[in-house]
Amino acid sequence: MGTGTADQADTPEWVGLPGGLLSMRRLLLVGWTLSLTAATAVAAGMLAGTAWAALGAFWLGVLAWGWVLLGRNWRSWRYAERADDLLISRGVLWREQTVVPYGRMQLVEVTSGPLERRFGLASVQLHTAAAATDARIPGLVPAEAERLRDRLTALGEARSAGL
Known part of the structure; x- marks a missing residue:
């Protein structure tokens, strides 16, 4: 079937x-x-x-x-938005994959230091209730970083509303 x-x-x-x-x-x-x-x-x-x-x-x-x-x-960094969580994968020798459930997100922020701004980049920082699951996606185009922040914030609010 x-x-x-x-x-x-x-x-x-x-x-x-x-x-x-x-x-x-x-x-x-x-x-x-x-x-x-x-x-x-x-x-x-x-x-x-x-x-x-x-x-x-x-x-x-x-x-x-x-x-x-x-x-x-650089080629090892990637992320994927799924229905219930965000996946972040990175690493060449030691591969690391972080799964951040939307309902656990407390804060999503976009940061951009002076050098990042010069190159037109921004990072998305995800904060959760457990410090071990905090995650970061560096080097995004600012428009994509803001889109991702807004989407993750909306999904986080929708998932945590039932708790």
Whole structure:
């Protein structure tokens, strides 16, 4: 009697993060590693001789490694809105999936620091009665963050009204 509709309804529709978060994090990585490269090369060159200035290249290796890791981490973040809860999945080596029931949400806030605003990003912070289930979705476009906040708030009020 299975028509396959129940299987489709059980499968969440995952939404990934926009590319602005990855761009912001990579720009920070480049800024810090190039600064450390220059500082290490100058300090080693002045203290131990010009040949030792090549130690600054270590930070270029960190840059290449960090570039790849940031991309993998960014791709691992996703969220899905289901009928009764919100799923948030993240992590590359240690995968973590958080389930936040709408009826348990006490506060949903949208935050955006100076750097996030510069890149046109915002984060959604979810607070529940149990601190262990608080969750955060970083790097959203502000319009999506506000839409998600409004939807989660409405669903939270509807689910908690019966308690």
